[in-house]
Every structure is written in structure tokens, then in C-alpha cells.
Amino acid sequence: KNQVEQSPQSLIILEGKNCTLQCNYTVSPFSNLRWYKQDTGRGPVSLTIMTFSENTKSNGRYTATLDADTKQSSLHITASQLSDSASYICVVSASSKLIFGAGTRLAVHP
Amino acid sequence: NAGVMQNPRHLVRRRGQEARLRCSPMKGHSHVYWYRQLPEEGLKFMVYLQKENIIDESGMPKERFSAEFPKEGPSILRIQQVVRGDSAAYFCASSPTPTAGEQYFGPGTRLTVT
Numbered sequence: 117k118n119q120v121e122q123s124p125q126s127l128i129i130l131e132g133k134n135c136t137l138q139c140n141y142t143v144s145p146f147s148n149l150r151w152y153k154q155d156t157g158r159g160p161v162s163l164t165i166m167t168f169s170e171n172t173k174s175n176g177r178y179t180a181t182l183d184a185d186t187k188q189s190s191l192h193i194t195a196s197q198l199s200d201s202a203s204y205i206c207v208v209s210a211s212s213k214l215i216f217g218a219g220t221r222l223a224v225h226p
Numbered sequence: 227n228a229g230v231m232q233n234p235r236h237l238v239r240r241r242g243q244e245a246r247l248r249c250s251p252m253k254g255h256s257h258v259y260w261y262r263q264l265p266e267e268g269l270k271f272m273v274y275l276q277k278e279n280i281i282d283e284s285g286m287p288k289e290r291f292s293a294e295f296p297k298e299g300p301s302i303l304r305i306q307q308v309v310r311g312d313s314a315a316y317f318c319a320s321s322p323t324p325t326a327g328e329q330y331f332g333p334g335t336r337l338t339v340t
Contacts, residue, residue, distance in 0.1 A: 120268075150328065152331075157333075157334075157336075158333055158334070159230070159317050159319075159331030159332050159333050159334050160269070160317075160331045161331070162328045162330075165328060205268065205269070213271055213274075213282065214259075214271060214329065215271075216261075216268040216269040216270070216271075217268055218267060218268040219268055
């Protein structure tokens with residue numbers, strides 16, 4: 117069964133600190149893995165997309181890693197800001213279908 | 227280039243009524259996807275359409291739900307005889323191709339069934 121699991125479910129950090137979010141998947145066939153940011157009441161916005169051969173990709177203060185052998189990905193956020201408070205969703209593409217994780221809800225406090 | 231547009235943003239329906247959700251994809255995108263997000267849960271795929279064709283409706287309930295993407299005009303997700311369990315956020319995404327690149331999401335329609 118195609119599944120994407122994320123941890124932790126929720127996370128609270130202080131402004132300026134770093135954090136790492138985890139994603140494990142069992143999806144076949146694997147096309148690519150994406151991380152999305154979803155602000156409350158809004159649609160998801162893409163942060164990074166990685167194919168099988170890529171093992172790291174950065175977008176500003178966001179850095180995603182992918183280990184296709186262990187089927188794990190992480191999203192590292194550096195020097196967090198209040199505006200980083202959102203849900204972060206790991207999404208794995210199987211052909212034309214996207215399999216979504218439940219997300220990690222991040223709260224950045226001043 | 228406007229993003230994916232969805233309307234209405236909020237929709238309240240009484241049990242038994244019909245809900246009609248609209249999605250206008252980004253300009254040049256002919257692939258549309260509908261997703262449902264229940265409170266505290268991840269997005270779940272419902273249906274994938276190309277212009278005038280349903281490509282994959284494996285995530286859509288067989289009864290009461292239907293979707294279309296006509297040659298002209300927005301894609302429509304229709305829910306007939308709504309029940310309380312239909313209350314959710316419904317997101318539409320579009321892409322220029324079915325597998326390559328990203329899907330761009332709209333802001334969603336929040337359906338509340340009273």
C-alpha cells in the first residue's frame with residue numbers, strides 16, 4: 117500500500133532556531149518527492165521537488181534531503197522565522213498520482 | 227499569470243442540498259486534480275481530469291460525487307445530497323503536463339454542511 121508518514125506530528129520552536137522534519141515513504145513506482153508548505157486556510161505551495169537521483173536540494177532557508185535506498189526524506193529549516201509557522205507536507209509522486217503525508221504542524225514562537 | 231482560482235472560498239449547505247465547486251486552472255494548464263482535506267488530515271486525491279475527459283476518478287466516491295472539465299470554462303466538482311461527512315476543504319490543482327513538473331494548488335473551498 118502506498119503510504120507517506122511524517123514526524124513529528126507537531127513541533128514548537130523559538131524564532132531563530134533550526135529544525136528538521138522527517139518523511140518516510142513506501143510508494144511504488146517512485147517518480148519524485150516534494151515538500152509543500154501550507155499556511156492555515158491556504159492551498160499548499162511547493163518548496164522543493166527531488167527526483168530519484170537527487171539527494172539534496174535547497175530553497176533559501178529550506179534544505180531537503182532524499183535517501184532513495186532507505187526511502188526517507190528530511191526538510192531542514194534554518195534560522196526559523198515567525199512566518200515559517202505552517203504545516204509542512206511531504207508528497208511522493210507515483211506516476212501521475214500524488215500521495216500526501218498528513219503533515220507536520222510547525223509553530224515558531226518569538 | 228493568475229494562479230489557480232477556486233470559488234467560492236466558503237460554502238455552507240444544509241444536508242440534502244447540492245454543492246458545486248469551481249476551479250479555473252492556471253493559463254496553459256490542461257490537467258486538473260481535485261483533492262479533499264478533512265480536518266487534521268492530509269490531502270486525499272479524488273479525481274484527475276484533462277479537458278473534457280476524466281482520466282482517473284479512483285479517489286472519488288461512486289455516489290453523489292461527480293466532476294467535469296468542459297472545453298470552455300472551469301472544472302466543476304459537484305456533490306449531490308450533501309451529508310455532514312462531506313464537510314472538508316476541497317483543493318484543486320493544475321499542471322501543464324500529467325507527470326513532469328509541479329501541481330499548483332488553488333486556495334481551496336471550505337464546505338460546511340449543517
